[in-house]
Amino acid sequence: MDKPTLQKIHNLIKPYIHRSPVLTSQLLNTLCEADIFFKCENFQKMGAFKMRGAVNAILNLTDEQKSRGVVTHSSGNFAQALSLACKDLDVKAYIVMPENSPQVKKDAVKAYSGIIIECDSNINARETEAARIQKEKGAAFIHPSNNDDVIHGQGTAAIELLEDYNDLGYIFTSVGGGGLLAGTILAANHFSNGCKVIAGEPKEADDAYRSLISGNIEKNKTSNTIADGLRSHLGDRNFPIIKEHVEDIIRVEEDDIIKAMKLIWERMKIIIEPSAAVAFAAVLKDKKRIKNKKIGVILSGGNVDLSNLPFK
Structure with missing residues:
Protein backbone atom coordinates (compact mmCIF):
# COMPACT_ATOMS: atom_id res chain seq x y z
CA MET A 1 0.00 0.00 0.00
CA ASP A 2 1.52 3.31 -1.11
CA LYS A 3 0.84 6.91 -0.16
CA PRO A 4 -1.14 7.89 -3.31
CA THR A 5 -3.49 4.92 -2.81
CA LEU A 6 -4.09 5.80 0.84
CA GLN A 7 -4.75 9.40 -0.15
CA LYS A 8 -7.22 8.20 -2.80
CA ILE A 9 -9.04 6.15 -0.16
CA HIS A 10 -9.24 9.17 2.13
CA ASN A 11 -10.67 11.28 -0.67
CA LEU A 12 -13.18 8.54 -1.55
CA ILE A 13 -14.71 8.31 1.92
CA LYS A 14 -14.67 12.02 2.80
CA PRO A 15 -18.29 12.66 1.71
CA TYR A 16 -19.52 9.98 4.13
CA ILE A 17 -17.52 10.79 7.29
CA HIS A 18 -16.75 13.70 9.59
CA ARG A 19 -13.28 15.19 9.83
CA SER A 20 -13.14 14.81 13.59
CA PRO A 21 -11.56 17.59 15.69
CA VAL A 22 -8.18 17.52 17.41
CA LEU A 23 -8.39 18.81 20.97
CA THR A 24 -5.76 19.67 23.59
CA SER A 25 -5.70 20.20 27.33
CA GLN A 26 -3.07 22.26 29.09
CA LEU A 27 -3.72 20.42 32.34
CA LEU A 28 -3.18 17.01 30.71
CA ASN A 29 -0.08 18.33 28.93
CA THR A 30 1.32 19.35 32.31
CA LEU A 31 0.39 15.99 33.83
CA CYS A 32 2.12 14.08 31.02
CA GLU A 33 5.01 16.55 30.60
CA ALA A 34 4.33 16.42 26.85
CA ASP A 35 2.15 18.07 24.23
CA ILE A 36 -0.83 15.78 23.64
CA PHE A 37 -3.08 16.09 20.58
CA PHE A 38 -6.29 14.08 20.91
CA LYS A 39 -7.89 12.99 17.63
CA CYS A 40 -11.51 12.82 18.77
CA GLU A 41 -13.19 10.02 16.87
CA ASN A 42 -15.88 10.08 19.54
CA PHE A 43 -17.24 12.92 17.36
CA GLN A 44 -17.22 10.73 14.26
CA LYS A 45 -20.51 9.67 12.67
CA MET A 46 -22.08 6.93 14.86
CA GLY A 47 -19.55 7.89 17.53
CA ALA A 48 -16.43 5.93 16.57
CA PHE A 49 -13.59 5.62 14.06
CA LYS A 50 -15.08 2.46 12.60
CA ASN A 147 -10.12 -6.77 6.10
CA ASP A 148 -7.82 -4.70 3.90
CA ASP A 149 -10.48 -2.14 2.96
CA VAL A 150 -11.43 -1.73 6.62
CA ILE A 151 -7.80 -1.36 7.70
CA HIS A 152 -7.12 1.27 5.05
CA GLY A 153 -10.26 3.20 5.97
CA GLN A 154 -9.38 3.21 9.66
CA GLY A 155 -5.97 4.66 8.84
CA THR A 156 -7.55 7.87 7.56
CA ALA A 157 -7.98 9.11 11.14
CA ALA A 158 -4.20 9.19 11.52
CA ILE A 159 -3.82 10.73 8.05
CA GLU A 160 -5.98 13.66 9.18
CA LEU A 161 -4.10 13.95 12.47
CA LEU A 162 -0.76 14.05 10.65
CA GLU A 163 -2.07 16.60 8.14
CA ASP A 164 -2.87 18.87 11.08
CA TYR A 165 0.29 18.09 13.09
CA ASN A 166 3.13 16.75 10.97
CA ASP A 167 5.80 16.73 13.66
CA LEU A 168 4.43 14.15 16.09
CA GLY A 169 6.93 11.80 17.71
CA TYR A 170 4.41 9.09 18.55
CA ILE A 171 0.78 8.21 17.93
CA PHE A 172 -0.98 6.11 20.56
CA THR A 173 -4.01 3.98 19.72
CA SER A 174 -5.88 1.20 21.46
CA VAL A 175 -5.70 -2.33 20.01
CA GLY A 176 -8.42 -4.97 19.92
CA GLY A 177 -8.94 -6.60 16.54
CA GLY A 178 -6.01 -4.64 15.12
CA GLY A 179 -7.67 -2.67 12.32
CA LEU A 180 -7.12 0.77 13.82
CA LEU A 181 -3.56 -0.03 14.87
CA ALA A 182 -2.57 -1.45 11.47
CA GLY A 183 -4.23 1.44 9.62
CA THR A 184 -2.53 3.98 11.88
CA ILE A 185 0.84 2.33 11.24
CA LEU A 186 0.34 2.55 7.46
CA ALA A 187 -0.63 6.21 7.75
CA ALA A 188 2.37 7.01 9.95
CA ASN A 189 4.72 5.21 7.57
CA HIS A 190 3.56 7.24 4.56
CA PHE A 191 2.40 10.60 5.96
CA SER A 192 4.96 11.41 8.69
CA ASN A 193 8.65 12.02 9.17
CA GLY A 194 9.42 9.04 11.36
CA CYS A 195 6.42 9.13 13.71
CA LYS A 196 6.20 5.85 15.62
CA VAL A 197 3.02 4.06 16.70
CA ILE A 198 2.37 2.60 20.15
CA ALA A 199 -0.72 0.67 21.23
CA GLY A 200 -2.45 0.36 24.56
CA GLU A 201 -4.15 -2.92 25.41
CA PRO A 202 -6.12 -4.15 28.44
CA LYS A 203 -4.11 -6.67 30.45
CA GLU A 204 -7.33 -8.69 30.73
CA ALA A 205 -7.41 -9.12 26.92
CA ASP A 206 -3.74 -8.97 25.97
CA ASP A 207 -3.60 -11.19 22.88
CA ALA A 208 -1.82 -8.53 20.78
CA TYR A 209 0.92 -8.11 23.40
CA ARG A 210 1.47 -11.85 23.55
CA SER A 211 1.30 -12.19 19.76
CA LEU A 212 4.07 -9.62 19.40
CA ILE A 213 6.26 -11.66 21.75
CA SER A 214 5.55 -15.07 20.20
CA GLY A 215 5.46 -13.93 16.59
CA ASN A 216 2.18 -15.77 16.06
CA ILE A 217 -1.46 -14.76 16.47
CA GLU A 218 -2.49 -15.59 20.03
CA LYS A 219 -6.04 -15.77 21.33
CA ASN A 220 -7.41 -14.07 24.42
CA LYS A 221 -7.21 -16.22 27.52
CA THR A 222 -9.63 -13.88 29.28
CA SER A 223 -11.89 -11.05 28.16
CA ASN A 224 -12.87 -9.64 31.54
CA THR A 225 -12.30 -6.00 30.65
CA ILE A 226 -14.55 -2.96 30.69
CA ALA A 227 -13.09 -2.10 27.27
CA ASP A 228 -15.72 -4.20 25.50
CA GLY A 229 -14.59 -3.10 22.05
CA LEU A 230 -11.14 -4.64 22.57
CA ARG A 231 -12.12 -8.23 23.29
CA SER A 232 -11.54 -9.47 19.73
CA HIS A 233 -8.27 -10.93 18.45
CA LEU A 234 -5.86 -10.06 15.65
CA GLY A 235 -6.14 -11.41 12.11
CA ASP A 236 -3.86 -12.50 9.31
CA ARG A 237 -4.37 -9.23 7.38
CA ASN A 238 -3.45 -6.80 10.16
CA PHE A 239 -1.01 -8.78 12.30
CA PRO A 240 1.87 -8.79 9.77
CA ILE A 241 1.69 -4.97 9.63
CA ILE A 242 1.61 -4.71 13.42
CA LYS A 243 4.36 -7.29 13.91
CA GLU A 244 6.75 -5.51 11.55
CA HIS A 245 6.12 -1.88 12.43
CA VAL A 246 4.53 -1.27 15.84
CA GLU A 247 6.93 0.39 18.28
CA ASP A 248 5.41 -1.14 21.42
CA ILE A 249 2.23 -2.53 22.96
CA ILE A 250 1.64 -1.37 26.53
CA ARG A 251 -0.69 -3.36 28.77
CA VAL A 252 -2.89 -1.43 31.18
CA GLU A 253 -4.88 -2.53 34.20
CA GLU A 254 -8.62 -1.97 34.55
CA ASP A 255 -7.98 0.75 37.14
CA ASP A 256 -5.67 2.49 34.64
CA ILE A 257 -8.46 2.51 32.05
CA ILE A 258 -10.97 3.96 34.50
CA LYS A 259 -8.51 6.64 35.64
CA ALA A 260 -7.77 7.69 32.05
CA MET A 261 -11.43 7.74 31.09
CA LYS A 262 -12.34 9.80 34.14
CA LEU A 263 -9.52 12.30 33.50
CA ILE A 264 -10.75 12.98 29.97
CA TRP A 265 -14.38 13.26 31.04
CA GLU A 266 -13.50 15.66 33.87
CA ARG A 267 -10.73 17.73 32.27
CA MET A 268 -11.71 17.83 28.60
CA LYS A 269 -15.49 17.73 29.13
CA ILE A 270 -15.98 15.11 26.41
CA ILE A 271 -17.45 11.61 26.50
CA ILE A 272 -15.23 8.68 25.57
CA GLU A 273 -15.80 4.98 26.05
CA PRO A 274 -13.46 2.65 27.97
CA SER A 275 -11.90 1.25 24.78
CA ALA A 276 -10.87 4.79 23.78
CA ALA A 277 -9.45 5.47 27.24
CA VAL A 278 -7.01 2.57 26.83
CA ALA A 279 -4.85 4.62 24.45
CA PHE A 280 -4.55 7.47 26.95
CA ALA A 281 -3.98 4.99 29.79
CA ALA A 282 -0.94 3.78 27.86
CA VAL A 283 0.30 7.37 27.55
CA LEU A 284 -0.01 7.85 31.31
CA LYS A 285 1.94 4.65 31.87
CA ASP A 286 4.71 5.63 29.45
CA LYS A 287 5.46 9.19 30.56
CA LYS A 288 9.24 8.71 30.59
CA ARG A 289 9.38 7.90 26.87
CA ILE A 290 7.11 10.76 25.78
CA LYS A 291 8.53 13.51 28.00
CA ASN A 292 8.86 16.82 26.15
CA LYS A 293 7.59 15.33 22.89
CA LYS A 294 4.54 15.95 20.72
CA ILE A 295 2.16 13.01 20.98
CA GLY A 296 -0.97 12.08 19.07
CA VAL A 297 -3.69 10.03 20.77
CA ILE A 298 -6.58 8.57 18.81
CA LEU A 299 -9.68 8.54 21.01
CA SER A 300 -11.44 5.75 19.18
CA GLY A 301 -15.05 6.29 20.25
CA GLY A 302 -17.63 7.62 22.66
CA ASN A 303 -20.50 5.12 22.66
CA VAL A 304 -21.11 4.67 26.38
CA ASP A 305 -23.95 3.05 28.31
CA LEU A 306 -24.60 5.93 30.71
CA SER A 307 -26.50 3.61 33.04
CA ASN A 308 -23.40 1.45 33.51
CA LEU A 309 -20.42 3.75 34.01
CA PRO A 310 -17.24 2.39 35.65
CA PHE A 311 -17.05 5.42 37.97
CA LYS A 312 -19.48 7.58 39.92
Whole structure:
Protein backbone atom coordinates (compact mmCIF):
# COMPACT_ATOMS: atom_id res chain seq x y z
CA MET A 1 0.00 0.00 0.00
CA ASP A 2 1.52 3.31 -1.11
CA LYS A 3 0.84 6.91 -0.16
CA PRO A 4 -1.14 7.89 -3.31
CA THR A 5 -3.49 4.92 -2.81
CA LEU A 6 -4.09 5.80 0.84
CA GLN A 7 -4.75 9.40 -0.15
CA LYS A 8 -7.22 8.20 -2.80
CA ILE A 9 -9.04 6.15 -0.16
CA HIS A 10 -9.24 9.17 2.13
CA ASN A 11 -10.67 11.28 -0.67
CA LEU A 12 -13.18 8.54 -1.55
CA ILE A 13 -14.71 8.31 1.92
CA LYS A 14 -14.67 12.02 2.80
CA PRO A 15 -18.29 12.66 1.71
CA TYR A 16 -19.52 9.98 4.13
CA ILE A 17 -17.52 10.79 7.29
CA HIS A 18 -16.75 13.70 9.59
CA ARG A 19 -13.28 15.19 9.83
CA SER A 20 -13.14 14.81 13.59
CA PRO A 21 -11.56 17.59 15.69
CA VAL A 22 -8.18 17.52 17.41
CA LEU A 23 -8.39 18.81 20.97
CA THR A 24 -5.76 19.67 23.59
CA SER A 25 -5.70 20.20 27.33
CA GLN A 26 -3.07 22.26 29.09
CA LEU A 27 -3.72 20.42 32.34
CA LEU A 28 -3.18 17.01 30.71
CA ASN A 29 -0.08 18.33 28.93
CA THR A 30 1.32 19.35 32.31
CA LEU A 31 0.39 15.99 33.83
CA CYS A 32 2.12 14.08 31.02
CA GLU A 33 5.01 16.55 30.60
CA ALA A 34 4.33 16.42 26.85
CA ASP A 35 2.15 18.07 24.23
CA ILE A 36 -0.83 15.78 23.64
CA PHE A 37 -3.08 16.09 20.58
CA PHE A 38 -6.29 14.08 20.91
CA LYS A 39 -7.89 12.99 17.63
CA CYS A 40 -11.51 12.82 18.77
CA GLU A 41 -13.19 10.02 16.87
CA ASN A 42 -15.88 10.08 19.54
CA PHE A 43 -17.24 12.92 17.36
CA GLN A 44 -17.22 10.73 14.26
CA LYS A 45 -20.51 9.67 12.67
CA MET A 46 -22.08 6.93 14.86
CA GLY A 47 -19.55 7.89 17.53
CA ALA A 48 -16.43 5.93 16.57
CA PHE A 49 -13.59 5.62 14.06
CA LYS A 50 -15.08 2.46 12.60
CA MET A 51 -17.34 4.46 10.31
CA ARG A 52 -14.25 5.07 8.17
CA GLY A 53 -13.47 1.43 7.50
CA ALA A 54 -17.10 0.44 7.07
CA VAL A 55 -17.69 3.06 4.38
CA ASN A 56 -14.51 2.13 2.52
CA ALA A 57 -15.37 -1.57 2.57
CA ILE A 58 -18.86 -1.02 1.16
CA LEU A 59 -17.67 1.40 -1.51
CA ASN A 60 -15.28 -1.31 -2.74
CA LEU A 61 -18.03 -3.91 -3.24
CA THR A 62 -19.48 -4.64 -6.67
CA ASP A 63 -23.05 -3.62 -7.44
CA GLU A 64 -24.04 -7.29 -7.38
CA GLN A 65 -22.56 -7.72 -3.90
CA LYS A 66 -24.31 -4.59 -2.67
CA SER A 67 -27.63 -5.93 -3.93
CA ARG A 68 -27.32 -9.01 -1.69
CA GLY A 69 -26.33 -7.08 1.43
CA VAL A 70 -23.47 -7.47 3.88
CA VAL A 71 -22.94 -9.29 7.16
CA THR A 72 -20.55 -8.76 10.05
CA HIS A 73 -20.11 -9.73 13.68
CA SER A 74 -19.39 -7.04 16.24
CA SER A 75 -19.77 -6.23 19.92
CA GLY A 76 -21.04 -2.80 19.04
CA ASN A 77 -19.10 -0.07 17.26
CA PHE A 78 -18.50 -1.80 13.93
CA ALA A 79 -22.08 -3.03 14.09
CA GLN A 80 -23.22 0.59 14.27
CA ALA A 81 -20.72 1.75 11.65
CA LEU A 82 -21.69 -0.86 9.09
CA SER A 83 -25.39 -0.30 9.73
CA LEU A 84 -25.13 3.47 9.21
CA ALA A 85 -22.83 3.14 6.20
CA CYS A 86 -25.27 0.67 4.65
CA LYS A 87 -28.19 3.00 5.35
CA ASP A 88 -26.34 5.87 3.66
CA LEU A 89 -25.45 3.68 0.66
CA ASP A 90 -28.76 1.77 0.45
CA VAL A 91 -27.36 -1.68 1.27
CA LYS A 92 -28.95 -4.22 3.63
CA ALA A 93 -26.88 -4.96 6.79
CA TYR A 94 -27.07 -8.18 8.81
CA ILE A 95 -25.36 -7.68 12.18
CA VAL A 96 -24.37 -10.57 14.46
CA MET A 97 -24.02 -9.21 18.02
CA PRO A 98 -23.13 -10.97 21.28
CA GLU A 99 -26.10 -11.07 23.61
CA ASN A 100 -24.19 -9.10 26.24
CA SER A 101 -23.40 -6.15 23.93
CA PRO A 102 -24.31 -2.82 25.56
CA GLN A 103 -27.97 -2.01 24.99
CA VAL A 104 -27.06 1.49 23.81
CA LYS A 105 -25.15 -0.07 20.92
CA LYS A 106 -27.95 -2.48 20.04
CA ASP A 107 -30.41 0.41 20.02
CA ALA A 108 -28.16 2.38 17.70
CA VAL A 109 -27.84 -0.52 15.25
CA LYS A 110 -31.63 -0.77 15.08
CA ALA A 111 -31.93 2.99 14.60
CA TYR A 112 -29.57 2.72 11.61
CA SER A 113 -31.78 -0.06 10.13
CA GLY A 114 -29.32 -2.87 10.83
CA ILE A 115 -30.86 -6.33 11.21
CA ILE A 116 -29.56 -7.79 14.50
CA ILE A 117 -28.98 -11.50 15.03
CA GLU A 118 -27.89 -12.20 18.62
CA CYS A 119 -25.46 -14.97 19.56
CA ASP A 120 -23.56 -16.33 22.55
CA SER A 121 -20.78 -14.13 23.88
CA ASN A 122 -17.76 -15.82 22.32
CA ILE A 123 -15.87 -15.47 19.05
CA ASN A 124 -16.78 -18.96 17.79
CA ALA A 125 -20.48 -18.22 18.12
CA ARG A 126 -20.04 -14.91 16.30
CA GLU A 127 -18.18 -16.48 13.40
CA THR A 128 -20.54 -19.45 13.09
CA GLU A 129 -23.65 -17.28 12.96
CA ALA A 130 -22.10 -14.84 10.48
CA ALA A 131 -21.10 -17.76 8.21
CA ARG A 132 -24.66 -19.10 8.35
CA ILE A 133 -26.12 -15.76 7.25
CA GLN A 134 -23.48 -15.37 4.57
CA LYS A 135 -24.48 -18.73 3.11
CA GLU A 136 -28.26 -18.29 3.45
CA LYS A 137 -28.52 -14.69 2.24
CA GLY A 138 -25.56 -14.52 -0.13
CA ALA A 139 -24.38 -11.50 1.84
CA ALA A 140 -20.78 -10.30 1.59
CA PHE A 141 -18.90 -10.81 4.85
CA ILE A 142 -17.03 -7.76 6.10
CA HIS A 143 -14.78 -8.45 9.06
CA PRO A 144 -14.65 -5.63 11.65
CA SER A 145 -10.84 -5.45 11.60
CA ASN A 146 -9.23 -8.20 9.50
CA ASN A 147 -10.12 -6.77 6.10
CA ASP A 148 -7.82 -4.70 3.90
CA ASP A 149 -10.48 -2.14 2.96
CA VAL A 150 -11.43 -1.73 6.62
CA ILE A 151 -7.80 -1.36 7.70
CA HIS A 152 -7.12 1.27 5.05
CA GLY A 153 -10.26 3.20 5.97
CA GLN A 154 -9.38 3.21 9.66
CA GLY A 155 -5.97 4.66 8.84
CA THR A 156 -7.55 7.87 7.56
CA ALA A 157 -7.98 9.11 11.14
CA ALA A 158 -4.20 9.19 11.52
CA ILE A 159 -3.82 10.73 8.05
CA GLU A 160 -5.98 13.66 9.18
CA LEU A 161 -4.10 13.95 12.47
CA LEU A 162 -0.76 14.05 10.65
CA GLU A 163 -2.07 16.60 8.14
CA ASP A 164 -2.87 18.87 11.08
CA TYR A 165 0.29 18.09 13.09
CA ASN A 166 3.13 16.75 10.97
CA ASP A 167 5.80 16.73 13.66
CA LEU A 168 4.43 14.15 16.09
CA GLY A 169 6.93 11.80 17.71
CA TYR A 170 4.41 9.09 18.55
CA ILE A 171 0.78 8.21 17.93
CA PHE A 172 -0.98 6.11 20.56
CA THR A 173 -4.01 3.98 19.72
CA SER A 174 -5.88 1.20 21.46
CA VAL A 175 -5.70 -2.33 20.01
CA GLY A 176 -8.42 -4.97 19.92
CA GLY A 177 -8.94 -6.60 16.54
CA GLY A 178 -6.01 -4.64 15.12
CA GLY A 179 -7.67 -2.67 12.32
CA LEU A 180 -7.12 0.77 13.82
CA LEU A 181 -3.56 -0.03 14.87
CA ALA A 182 -2.57 -1.45 11.47
CA GLY A 183 -4.23 1.44 9.62
CA THR A 184 -2.53 3.98 11.88
CA ILE A 185 0.84 2.33 11.24
CA LEU A 186 0.34 2.55 7.46
CA ALA A 187 -0.63 6.21 7.75
CA ALA A 188 2.37 7.01 9.95
CA ASN A 189 4.72 5.21 7.57
CA HIS A 190 3.56 7.24 4.56
CA PHE A 191 2.40 10.60 5.96
CA SER A 192 4.96 11.41 8.69
CA ASN A 193 8.65 12.02 9.17
CA GLY A 194 9.42 9.04 11.36
CA CYS A 195 6.42 9.13 13.71
CA LYS A 196 6.20 5.85 15.62
CA VAL A 197 3.02 4.06 16.70
CA ILE A 198 2.37 2.60 20.15
CA ALA A 199 -0.72 0.67 21.23
CA GLY A 200 -2.45 0.36 24.56
CA GLU A 201 -4.15 -2.92 25.41
CA PRO A 202 -6.12 -4.15 28.44
CA LYS A 203 -4.11 -6.67 30.45
CA GLU A 204 -7.33 -8.69 30.73
CA ALA A 205 -7.41 -9.12 26.92
CA ASP A 206 -3.74 -8.97 25.97
CA ASP A 207 -3.60 -11.19 22.88
CA ALA A 208 -1.82 -8.53 20.78
CA TYR A 209 0.92 -8.11 23.40
CA ARG A 210 1.47 -11.85 23.55
CA SER A 211 1.30 -12.19 19.76
CA LEU A 212 4.07 -9.62 19.40
CA ILE A 213 6.26 -11.66 21.75
CA SER A 214 5.55 -15.07 20.20
CA GLY A 215 5.46 -13.93 16.59
CA ASN A 216 2.18 -15.77 16.06
CA ILE A 217 -1.46 -14.76 16.47
CA GLU A 218 -2.49 -15.59 20.03
CA LYS A 219 -6.04 -15.77 21.33
CA ASN A 220 -7.41 -14.07 24.42
CA LYS A 221 -7.21 -16.22 27.52
CA THR A 222 -9.63 -13.88 29.28
CA SER A 223 -11.89 -11.05 28.16
CA ASN A 224 -12.87 -9.64 31.54
CA THR A 225 -12.30 -6.00 30.65
CA ILE A 226 -14.55 -2.96 30.69
CA ALA A 227 -13.09 -2.10 27.27
CA ASP A 228 -15.72 -4.20 25.50
CA GLY A 229 -14.59 -3.10 22.05
CA LEU A 230 -11.14 -4.64 22.57
CA ARG A 231 -12.12 -8.23 23.29
CA SER A 232 -11.54 -9.47 19.73
CA HIS A 233 -8.27 -10.93 18.45
CA LEU A 234 -5.86 -10.06 15.65
CA GLY A 235 -6.14 -11.41 12.11
CA ASP A 236 -3.86 -12.50 9.31
CA ARG A 237 -4.37 -9.23 7.38
CA ASN A 238 -3.45 -6.80 10.16
CA PHE A 239 -1.01 -8.78 12.30
CA PRO A 240 1.87 -8.79 9.77
CA ILE A 241 1.69 -4.97 9.63
CA ILE A 242 1.61 -4.71 13.42
CA LYS A 243 4.36 -7.29 13.91
CA GLU A 244 6.75 -5.51 11.55
CA HIS A 245 6.12 -1.88 12.43
CA VAL A 246 4.53 -1.27 15.84
CA GLU A 247 6.93 0.39 18.28
CA ASP A 248 5.41 -1.14 21.42
CA ILE A 249 2.23 -2.53 22.96
CA ILE A 250 1.64 -1.37 26.53
CA ARG A 251 -0.69 -3.36 28.77
CA VAL A 252 -2.89 -1.43 31.18
CA GLU A 253 -4.88 -2.53 34.20
CA GLU A 254 -8.62 -1.97 34.55
CA ASP A 255 -7.98 0.75 37.14
CA ASP A 256 -5.67 2.49 34.64
CA ILE A 257 -8.46 2.51 32.05
CA ILE A 258 -10.97 3.96 34.50
CA LYS A 259 -8.51 6.64 35.64
CA ALA A 260 -7.77 7.69 32.05
CA MET A 261 -11.43 7.74 31.09
CA LYS A 262 -12.34 9.80 34.14
CA LEU A 263 -9.52 12.30 33.50
CA ILE A 264 -10.75 12.98 29.97
CA TRP A 265 -14.38 13.26 31.04
CA GLU A 266 -13.50 15.66 33.87
CA ARG A 267 -10.73 17.73 32.27
CA MET A 268 -11.71 17.83 28.60
CA LYS A 269 -15.49 17.73 29.13
CA ILE A 270 -15.98 15.11 26.41
CA ILE A 271 -17.45 11.61 26.50
CA ILE A 272 -15.23 8.68 25.57
CA GLU A 273 -15.80 4.98 26.05
CA PRO A 274 -13.46 2.65 27.97
CA SER A 275 -11.90 1.25 24.78
CA ALA A 276 -10.87 4.79 23.78
CA ALA A 277 -9.45 5.47 27.24
CA VAL A 278 -7.01 2.57 26.83
CA ALA A 279 -4.85 4.62 24.45
CA PHE A 280 -4.55 7.47 26.95
CA ALA A 281 -3.98 4.99 29.79
CA ALA A 282 -0.94 3.78 27.86
CA VAL A 283 0.30 7.37 27.55
CA LEU A 284 -0.01 7.85 31.31
CA LYS A 285 1.94 4.65 31.87
CA ASP A 286 4.71 5.63 29.45
CA LYS A 287 5.46 9.19 30.56
CA LYS A 288 9.24 8.71 30.59
CA ARG A 289 9.38 7.90 26.87
CA ILE A 290 7.11 10.76 25.78
CA LYS A 291 8.53 13.51 28.00
CA ASN A 292 8.86 16.82 26.15
CA LYS A 293 7.59 15.33 22.89
CA LYS A 294 4.54 15.95 20.72
CA ILE A 295 2.16 13.01 20.98
CA GLY A 296 -0.97 12.08 19.07
CA VAL A 297 -3.69 10.03 20.77
CA ILE A 298 -6.58 8.57 18.81
CA LEU A 299 -9.68 8.54 21.01
CA SER A 300 -11.44 5.75 19.18
CA GLY A 301 -15.05 6.29 20.25
CA GLY A 302 -17.63 7.62 22.66
CA ASN A 303 -20.50 5.12 22.66
CA VAL A 304 -21.11 4.67 26.38
CA ASP A 305 -23.95 3.05 28.31
CA LEU A 306 -24.60 5.93 30.71
CA SER A 307 -26.50 3.61 33.04
CA ASN A 308 -23.40 1.45 33.51
CA LEU A 309 -20.42 3.75 34.01
CA PRO A 310 -17.24 2.39 35.65
CA PHE A 311 -17.05 5.42 37.97
CA LYS A 312 -19.48 7.58 39.92
